[in-house]
Amino acid sequence: MPPRKLTPEVVVSAALALADARGLDALTMRAIARELGVEAMSLYHHFANKDALLDATVDRVYGEIVLPAEGGDWREEIRRRSVSVRSVLRQHPWALPLMESRRTPGPANLAYHEANIACLRAAGFAPRQVAHAYAVVDAFVYGFVLQELTLPFDSGSEAAAMIGEEPGWAGVGEWSNMAWFVENVVLEPEYSFDREFEPGLTLVLDGIEAMLARA
Amino acid sequence: MPPRKLTPEVVVSAALALADARGLDALTMRAIARELGVEAMSLYHHFANKDALLDATVDRVYGEIVLPAEGGDWREEIRRRSVSVRSVLRQHPWALPLMESRRTPGPANLAYHEANIACLRAAGFAPRQVAHAYAVVDAFVYGFVLQELTLPFDSGSEAAAMIGEEPGWAGVGEWSNMAWFVENVVLEPEYSFDREFEPGLTLVLDGIEAMLARA
DNA sequence: ACCTGAACACCGTTCAAGT
DNA sequence: ACCTGAACACCGTTCAAGT
Numbered sequence: 001m002p003p004r005k006l007t008p009e010v011v012v013s014a015a016l017a018l019a020d021a022r023g024l025d026a027l028t029m030r031a032i033a034r035e036l037g038v039e040a041m042s043l044y045h046h047f048a049n050k051d052a053l054l055d056a057t058v059d060r061v062y063g064e065i066v067l068p069a070e071g072g073d074w075r076e077e078i079r080r081r082s083v084s085v086r087s088v089l090r091q092h093p094w095a096l097p098l099m100e101s102r103r104t105p106g107p108a109n110l111a112y113h114e115a116n117i118a119c120l121r122a123a124g125f126a127p128r129q130v131a132h133a134y135a136v137v138d139a140f141v142y143g144f145v146l147q148e149l150t151l152p153f154d155s156g157s158e159a160a161a162m163i164g165e166e167p168g169w170a171g172v173g174e175w176s177n178m179a180w181f182v183e184n185v186v187l188e189p190e191y192s193f194d195r196e197f198e199p200g201l202t203l204v205l206d207g208i209e210a211m212l213a214r215a
Numbered sequence: 216m217p218p219r220k221l222t223p224e225v226v227v228s229a230a231l232a233l234a235d236a237r238g239l240d241a242l243t244m245r246a247i248a249r250e251l252g253v254e255a256m257s258l259y260h261h262f263a264n265k266d267a268l269l270d271a272t273v274d275r276v277y278g279e280i281v282l283p284a285e286g287g288d289w290r291e292e293i294r295r296r297s298v299s300v301r302s303v304l305r306q307h308p309w310a311l312p313l314m315e316s317r318r319t320p321g322p323a324n325l326a327y328h329e330a331n332i333a334c335l336r337a338a339g340f341a342p343r344q345v346a347h348a349y350a351v352v353d354a355f356v357y358g359f360v361l362q363e364l365t366l367p368f369d370s371g372s373e374a375a376a377m378i379g380e381e382p383g384w385a386g387v388g389e390w391s392n393m394a395w396f397v398e399n400v401v402l403e404p405e406y407s408f409d410r411e412f413e414p415g416l417t418l419v420l421d422g423i424e425a426m427l428a429r430a
Numbered sequence: 431a432c433c434t435g436a437a438c439a440c441c442g443t444t445c446a447a448g449t
Numbered sequence: 450a451c452c453t454g455a456a457c458a459c460c461g462t463t464c465a466a467g468t
Contacts, residue, residue, distance in 0.1 A: 006432080006433085028459090028460065028461085029460085029461065029462085030459090030460080030461090038433075038434095039433065039434055039435075040434095040461085040462090041433075041434065041435080041462085041463095042432075042433050042434075044461095044462075045431085045432060045433070046432095049461080049462075050461065050462090096315065097312050097315045097316060099365060100311065100312045100361055100364055100365050101312060102365070103365065103366075110390060110393070113393055114389070114390050114392050114393050117392040117393055117395070117396045118392040121392055121395065121396075127395070127396060127399035127400045128400060130396060130400070131396075131400045131406075131411060132411060132414055132415070132418075135359070135362070135408070135411035135415055136355065136411070136414075136415040136418055136419070138358065138362060139354070139355045139356075139358035139359035139361075139362060139415060140351065140354045140355050140358055140419075141354075141358065142357075142358040142361050142362065143353065143354035143355055143356065143357040143358025143359070143361065144350070144354035144358070146315055146354075146357050146358065146361065147350070147353060147354060147357065149315055150314060150315050150317070150318065151318075174329070175325060175329050177329050177332040177333040177336055178325070178328055178329050178332055180332070180336065180342070181332045181336075181342060181345060181346075184342035185342045185343060185345070185346045191346075193350070196346060196347060196350035196351070199347055199351075200347070200350055200351040200354060203347075203351055203419070203422035203423070203425075203426065204351070204355075204418070204419070204422065206422060206425070207418035207419065207421060207422045208418070210418075210421070211418065221451080221452085243440090243441065243442085244441085244442065244443085245440090245441080245442090253452075253453095254452070254453055254454075255442085255443090255453095256443085256444095256452070256453065256454080257451075257452050257453075259442095259443075260450080260451055260452070261451095264442080264443075265442065265443090
């Protein structure tokens with residue numbers, strides 16, 4: 001790495017690239033510094049400590065999310081930004097675990113919240129309706145990604161391989177219902193957990209629409 | 216700590232208690248051993264490495280979840296287990312971040328999946344309907360807890376305190392919509408993010424019911 | 431102002447040694 | 450079989466020192 005001038009932005013970029021390439025465990029102060037051709041202690045001139053650097057790195061990830069527009073069709077806007085959240089978190093799978101521990105929202109995080117509230121408010125949602133809608137959509141989106149990232153298999157074929165390994169896994173008895181599920185869903189050639197996202201999101205958006213209609 | 220006979224179960228109990236008391240960062244092999252009146256290296260006689268110990272500890276948390284019964288009203292069963300998942304994860308706030316990184320489900324985790332599938336199957340769900348319902352409910356529940364644990368404030372009064380600290384936070388301009396939201400929702404005396412759980416869960420369960428009706 | 435290098439108090443884990 | 454103690458290669462972070 002050429003010794004570019006060290007700024008917080010440059011440090012965060014290096015941290016992001018390192019985490020993407022080698023995972024969260026590899027994200028050490030020494031490793032980030034090495035990537036920048038500098039000593040670990042130099043980073044402390046730009047960030048109070050590692051936590052502050054992680055806060056800034058997480059906020060950079062927030063900055064990649066496509067924000068909903070104010071004044072458009074709220075359903076389409078929220079749908080698009082939900083797809084974007086998922087896509088960003090899949091590009092940086094180390095980021096979600098990190099987000100849970102940070103409690104000091106950065107500017108991009110705040111801008112994200114601002115845009116979402118603005119979108120729903122402009123669409124005529126009452127304050128309480130914004131609270132309900134926002135909570136349930138975000139819960140679904142974050143929770144779905146969390147499941148995706150944790151899943152021990154990505155597709156039917158990988159699941160089949162996993163079952164092949166576990167001796168007697170699909171055997172009747174203790175886990176007969178899982179066996180039934182695997183056989184009739186997971187092993188279907190067109191199955192992929194991925195595909196549960198769209199119908200789930202639609203279900204949630206339908207629910208919000210129904211809530212509006214009731215009011 | 217009296218030097219009880221060391222077994223995997225005893226070690227996991229110590230790890231759980233330590234994490235509950237002092238958080239995930241305090242959960243080191245040395246600290247767990249100290250709690251048991253033993254040396255760090257003794258733990259390696261019962262677990263291959265720290266990861267294996269964490270796997271077992273996470274599985275113990277899964278074991279605390281109240282499982283849905285097979286044959287009851289699926290809505291009530293799933294509702295109750297969802298409330299239980301949330302309650303367990305709030306008792307062990309360090310567990311959720313940990314779950315994301317573990318990819319080898321333990322026996323309690325498998326039993327949890329088995330019971331959920333059994334419940335929906337017994338209620339007459341087709342395989343594909345089980346997949347949809349399960350994905351969307353779990354996404355909502357895990358995602359909601361994730362938001363709860365990450366939230367920088369727990370109640371309106373804490374939010375008010377936070378806003379008081381940030382100079383010009385509620386000022387118009389850049390974050391006017393957040394200001395509107397805080398004023399009209401967060402600062403309402405009866406508001407608490409907690410309360411979004413029940414309506415959100417109801418919305419999701421209603422959506423599943425509607426899906427069944429359409430089939 | 432910005433970066434360094436040695437040092438400190440920690441980690442997880444190895445290995446050979448004790449009982 | 451089960452536990453120990455020293456050691457190794459790491460951490461984040463301090464501090465005093467360099468430019």
